[in-house]
Amino acid sequence: MKSFYLALTLLVCLSAPAIAAETNKRLPNIIMVVTDDMGYGDMSSQGAKGFTTPNLDHLAKQGTRFTNFYVAQPVCTASRAAFLSGCYPNRVSLQGALNHTSKNGINPDEYLLPEMLKDLGYATAGMGKWHLGTVLDFWPTKNGFDEWFGTPYSNDNTKYHPVLSKEMPPFPLYEGETVIELDPDQSLFTKRITGKAISFIERNKDRPFFLYIPQIMPHVPIFASDEFKGRTEHGLYGDVIEELDWSMGQLMRTLDRLKLTDDTILIFFSDNGPWPSYGEHAGDAGPFREGKLTTFEGGVHVPCIMRWPGHIPAGRVCKEPIMSIDLLPTLTHIVGGQMPMKKIDGLDISDVLLKKDGKSPHEALFFYAGTELQAVRSGKWKLHFNHPYITVAGEPGKGGKPSMWGKLPSQSITQSGIEGIASRHGGKVVHIEESLFDLDADPGETKNVAAEHPEVVKRLKKLAEPIRKELGDSLNGVKGTEVREAGWVK
Numbered sequence: 001m002k003s004f005y006l007a008l009t010l011l012v013c014l015s016a017p018a019i020a021a022e023t024n025k026r027l028p029n030i031i032m033v034v035t036d037d038m039g040y041g042d043m044s045s046q047g048a049k050g051f052t053t054p055n056l057d058h059l060a061k062q063g064t065r066f067t068n069f070y071v072a073q074p075v076c077t078a079s080r081a082a083f084l085s086g087c088y089p090n091r092v093s094l095q096g097a098l099n100h101t102s103k104n105g106i107n108p109d110e111y112l113l114p115e116m117l118k119d120l121g122y123a124t125a126g127m128g129k130w131h132l133g134t135v136l137d138f139w140p141t142k143n144g145f146d147e148w149f150g151t152p153y154s155n156d157n158t159k160y161h162p163v164l165s166k167e168m169p170p171f172p173l174y175e176g177e178t179v180i181e182l183d184p185d186q187s188l189f190t191k192r193i194t195g196k197a198i199s200f201i202e203r204n205k206d207r208p209f210f211l212y213i214p215q216i217m218p219h220v221p222i223f224a225s226d227e228f229k230g231r232t233e234h235g236l237y238g239d240v241i242e243e244l245d246w247s248m249g250q251l252m253r254t255l256d257r258l259k260l261t262d263d264t265i266l267i268f269f270s271d272n273g274p275w276p277s278y279g280e281h282a283g284d285a286g287p288f289r290e291g292k293l294t295t296f297e298g299g300v301h302v303p304c305i306m307r308w309p310g311h312i313p314a315g316r317v318c319k320e321p322i323m324s325i326d327l328l329p330t331l332t333h334i335v336g337g338q339m340p341m342k343k344i345d346g347l348d349i350s351d352v353l354l355k356k357d358g359k360s361p362h363e364a365l366f367f368y369a370g371t372e373l374q375a376v377r378s379g380k381w382k383l384h385f386n387h388p389y390i391t392v393a394g395e396p397g398k399g400g401k402p403s404m405w406g407k408l409p410s411q412s413i414t415q416s417g418i419e420g421i422a423s424r425h426g427g428k429v430v431h432i433e434e435s436l437f438d439l440d441a442d443p444g445e446t447k448n449v450a451a452e453h454p455e456v457v458k459r460l461k462k463l464a465e466p467i468r469k470e471l472g473d474s475l476n477g478v479k480g481t482e483v484r485e486a487g488w489v490k
Contacts, residue, residue: 019311019334019350027120027208027335028308029264031251032327034083034212035244036076036129036154036219037292039274039283040303042241047286050234051242055249056305059268063307064316064353070323070377073368074272074292074299076154077131079324080214084112084132084143086328086344088368090471093486095370098131099157100169105133106143107487111340113328114144114210120337123204127193128214129154136177138487149175149196151216155186160221162401163424187223189216190240194247198254205258213251214271217244220278221400237281262309265331269304269324273297277403277426279396289445293421294389295367295374296445297382306353313356320352320360321377343482364463370418373473376464380440383450383460386433387475388418393428402426436460 040046044053045060046067072082076097078089085092085106092110106112114124125147126140131154133139140148151173156162158171170182197213217223217240224239228246232238248268255261274283275292285291285298292299306312325346332339333348351358367375374387393404403426422429436450436457450457472480 026263029209029260030117030331031211031264032213032267033248034214035270036215036217037272037275037283038218038241038270038303039285039291040288040301041284041286043303046303048284051232051238053241053245055245055252056268059248059252059266059307060305062309062314063266063305063312064318066304066306066318066322068319068321069269069302069304070300070321070365071272071302072323072325074294076271079271080131081106083324083327085110086325086340086346088325088345088366088471090368090371090480090483091345092484094132095368097154098134099153100134102134104486104488105135105138107485108137108142110342112143113331114212116332116337117210117335118144118146120335121208123207123209125200126150126212126214127196129216133487135489137489139177141177147176147200149193154219155216156220159183162405186221187225189223190243190247191225194250197251201254201258201260205260215244218283220275220281222281235280237283265306265308267306267327270302273299273302277392277397278400279398279403281397281400287443290389290391293369295369296389297443300367312353316356318352320358321362321365322349322352322360323365342484364460366464366467371472371474373464373468373475376460377439378460378463380438381456381460382437382439382445383457384432384435385475386431388429388431390418390422390427391430393426397426
């Protein structure tokens, strides 16, 4: 199937109206840096306190800061499946987060962003956390990456897990398809990933390249190298963010040194919001409610900066609502690549990226948690359907332990369901009634104005009907008609 895409791409590109072809002598390089569980308020330009992010601030001055950028689900695997496939994760059956016991992964028939770019002749590499399949059938090297350095799943799926450490196997670090270390020093992850990334750029400076850096930090357990540990007023979390900011600076200076800055699209965002249960070891959602694992703004509304000198406006703040699923169709349009043959959900947001007055093509954005359709946003309005969610049980945790550490019953990692997830990570399950929020006036989703705007509630409910039919909704017992199988091994 994937060889078919290569042949089709070669045909299509003969006449593709690529933006790159019109504006550049060569196809642009693309670097996508994705932090893990970083909050909207964890950049200086968005209110960070106790630490600074000068390199991200400089990136924002050279590019555009997108202040209404969303991820498709507030959890690791689902979020990655979405931005690499251009689909809501429910369409490709990858909700939640995989672990070392998982036998499923991204279906080999899905046509991912790195595959599209590889078919155009790009050199491709990834460094960091994969989380789209533990077994090699679903590995990065089977999905468009020439090179891979990193881990198969989250760094708490290890001896450092606060509740389940005794159940965890040694944590593997891979080079390509080979395990090169077990239980590596996690304090060196950011530096090692940065070094590998710079080497890849230097080796491929004379050809277009795609570099994907899904950073392992600041997902708990958090670690900073000796050079950064203890340097901020905020404590270890601030140290970790400053080291990630240093990494961005190293990448930017490498591009400058090699005279590649103007030929490179640099994208930065977080895979989801911060994990409030971990307290001082978690990020800051800024003005938003809740965090990771919830479809409130704190879980899905993340920091984002994009730069492409001469194309993406410099120093701009863009408030248009867009989502990570839009990256694949947008980059495909820019480089003149082949779109997936199967249906995707993302839209081409080239106008939003490249024009100061570009408008989002989305009439609505939809937010799932697992298989539950929990919320829909259209314009300034966001409607939450009646749904359960996880919130912090008691005081936030300290020292890398979640809230209620030692007071909740130990749970097996194989226990499914929201209650099991909550108990493993210091949370409790509560419910929100059907609620409408005006995000312009109330970004913290504190005042339910559904009674004052019944016509808006009715309109947003109607907007949700088609996606509920296509992708399902376990809140209402709806099985999706257009859900595709994930990949599975026996």
